[in-house]
Amino acid sequence: MDLLHWKLFPLSALLASFLFFFYIQDSSKSSQSGCSLFPHSHYWIASKRIVTPQGIISGAVEIKGGSIVSIVKNKDWSGKFKQVVDYGNAVVMPGLIDVHAHLDDPGRAEWEGFPSGTKAAAAGGVTTLIDMPLNNFPSTVSTETLKLKIEAAEKSIYVDVGFWGGLVPENAFNATALEALLDAGVHGLKSFMCPSGIDDFPMTDASHIKSGLSVLAKYKRPLLVHSEIQSVVESHLETEDGGGDPRSYSTYLKTRPPSWEEAAIRELLTVTKDTRSGGPAEGAHLHVVHLSDASSSLDLIKEAKRRGDSITVETCPHYLAFSAEEIPDGDTRFKCAPPIRDAANKEKLWNALMEGDIDMLSSDHSPTVPELKLLNDGNFLKAWGGISSIQFVLPVTWSYGQKYGITLEQLVSWWSERPAKLAGQHSKGAIAIGNHADVVVWEPEVEFDLNEDHPMFVKNPSISAYIGKRLSGKVLATFVRGNLVYKEGNHAFAACGSTILAT
Numbered sequence: 461m462d463l464l465h466w467k468l469f470p471l472s473a474l475l476a477s478f479l480f481f482f483y484i485q486d487s488s489k490s491s492q493s494g495c496s497l498f499p500h501s502h503y504w505i506a507s508k509r510i511v512t513p514q515g516i517i518s519g520a521v522e523i524k525g526g527s528i529v530s531i532v533k534n535k536d537w538s539g540k541f542k543q544v545v546d547y548g549n550a551v552v553m554p555g556l557i558d559v560h561a562h563l564d565d566p567g568r569a570e571w572e573g574f575p576s577g578t579k580a581a582a583a584g585g586v587t588t589l590i591d592m593p594l595n596n597f598p599s600t601v602s603t604e605t606l607k608l609k610i611e612a613a614e615k616s617i618y619v620d621v622g623f624w625g626g627l628v629p630e631n632a633f634n635a636t637a638l639e640a641l642l643d644a645g646v647h648g649l650k651s652f653m654c655p656s657g658i659d660d661f662p663m664t665d666a667s668h669i670k671s672g673l674s675v676l677a678k679y680k681r682p683l684l685v686h687s688e689i690q691s692v693v694e695s696h697l698e699t700e701d702g703g704g705d706p707r708s709y710s711t712y713l714k715t716r717p718p719s720w721e722e723a724a725i726r727e728l729l730t731v732t733k734d735t736r737s738g739g740p741a742e743g744a745h746l747h748v749v750h751l752s753d754a755s756s757s758l759d760l761i762k763e764a765k766r767r768g769d770s771i772t773v774e775t776c777p778h779y780l781a782f783s784a785e786e787i788p789d790g791d792t793r794f795k796c797a798p799p800i801r802d803a804a805n806k807e808k809l810w811n812a813l814m815e816g817d818i819d820m821l822s823s824d825h826s827p828t829v830p831e832l833k834l835l836n837d838g839n840f841l842k843a844w845g846g847i848s849s850i851q852f853v854l855p856v857t858w859s860y861g862q863k864y865g866i867t868l869e870q871l872v873s874w875w876s877e878r879p880a881k882l883a884g885q886h887s888k889g890a891i892a893i894g895n896h897a898d899v900v901v902w903e904p905e906v907e908f909d910l911n912e913d914h915p916m917f918v919k920n921p922s923i924s925a926y927i928g929k930r931l932s933g934k935v936l937a938t939f940v941r942g943n944l945v946y947k948e949g950n951h952a953f954a955a956c957g958s959t960i961l962a963t
């Protein structure tokens with residue numbers, strides 16, 4: 461007996477090491493390093509509602525090594541596969557791609573920072589975000605400052621993060637500097653046509669933008685523009701004692717009329733004609749960020765599209781959820797620029813989105829510390845402008861869109877497909893074979909009260925404008941490149957998101 465034992469020992473040791481090897485193979489990429497709450501790198505996500513470019517199907521998505529390798533319909537998968545996470549009737553959709561977020565890192569991490577900002581993103585089903593070049597310090601306007609940004613992001617992000625670079629007067633006429641910044645991996649450039657509120661991010665005019673577009677054309681990357689031009693006539697209202705009670709929202713609203721947006725867009729269109737086929741900046745693209753005015757400004761954009769200019773436009777959930785009439789006096793959580801306008805404008809924004817005249821959505825998550833929001837003082841003219849929202853953009857869009865009959869496919873188009881295209885992310889934005897396994901699983905029908913007890917992962921939850929709202933749409937799970945980074949209130953132990961650089 462003893463002898464037999466000894467003879468079998470090497471065999472069983474070999475068998476054990478084989479099994480161990482395969483276990484490690486399967487789980488090393490994710491669970492071992494704490495990148496995932498699900499310890500497998502080859503598995504299937506099953507659901508009765510998977511949103512694919514070919515329609516909504518019941519079936520399973522096969523994930524291997526961080527990518528989608530097959531999609532099977534119906535119950536073809538049942539019984540056959542080993543590792544299946546069956547989400548039943550919950551919706552399986554591509555993760556949201558937020559092309560407009562300010563995470564303020566490095567330099568102003570007390571406003572947000574990569575760890576909390578990307579935790580909030582993951583909890584909201586956002587699997588990729590492109591970080592804005594301002595509100596961090598120093599602003600991201602050169603290869604050196606981009607390097608600082610990448611260093612700040614590495615090992616501290618729970619989702620994938622890319623970067624826009626800043627187009628500012630200092631670099632706008634310096635093609636070599638812009639090319640260096642684009643070569644270093646920014647997905648495109650961003651500029652302001654009015655003061656940005658950030659000292660080291662000055663505004664540009666049409667001549668800077670024209671020059672920037674000619675460089676971007678070679679790279680086929682977009683220019684994103686904050687489109688408001690401060691008009692001299694109205695700007696006196698911005699002084700503290702001009703125009704009325706600074707605690708009243710209508711006082712603030714009057715300081716940034718729709719004519720500011722219209723003037724900026726009119727000016728932009730004098731240069732976007734260069735982007736037409738055969739034009740001097742063919743290949744470049746102009747993207748108008750956070751459109752608020754759904755009247756003349758939008759008409760101008762529609763006209764430019766008809767003429768063949770390469771131009772797109774986004775709006776943000778806060779313009780679709782709120783209207784000026786309901787913003788309480790002194791409630792500076794709602795201050796942003798351009799401002800949230802009246803209910804009639806909100807209605808027009810929704811119609812434009814449904815008609816396809818507005819191309820996509822973004823959060824414009826732009827938080828700060830509560831002290832700068834002047835929550836106690838309530839002075840709309842002095843408070844920081846920016847809405848904190850990234851964790852709730854999915855349920856907000858869905859909840860407020862019910863009235864307009866929005867569909868899951870539209871959500872995917874506005875939040876994943878088109879943003880992916882804008883940011884040059886060809887392996888993201890759709891549940892499709894070969895794409896990154898960036899997935900959100902959520903229950904559209906489940907309602908929740910967004911009150912103080914609700915888990916919020918942003919650094920400064922008290923500035924959130926959505927507190928007190930009842931929303932529909934609960935995120936159950938978020939996968940980034942196959943890693944389960946968020947599951948029902950919990951995040952993966954390690955921050956394993958990738959910095960994504962344009963090549």
Ligand SMILES: NC(=O)NC(NC(N)=O)C(=O)[O-]
Nearest residue numbers: 595656657796797826845846
């Ligand atoms: N400096 C800012 O980030 N400003 C932001 N502020 C807003 N939107 O109120 C923005 O995107 O313009």
Ligand SMILES: [Zn+2]
Nearest residue numbers: 686749750797
């Ligand atoms: Zn802006």
Ligand SMILES: [Zn+2]
Nearest residue numbers: 560592824826
């Ligand atoms: Zn912004």
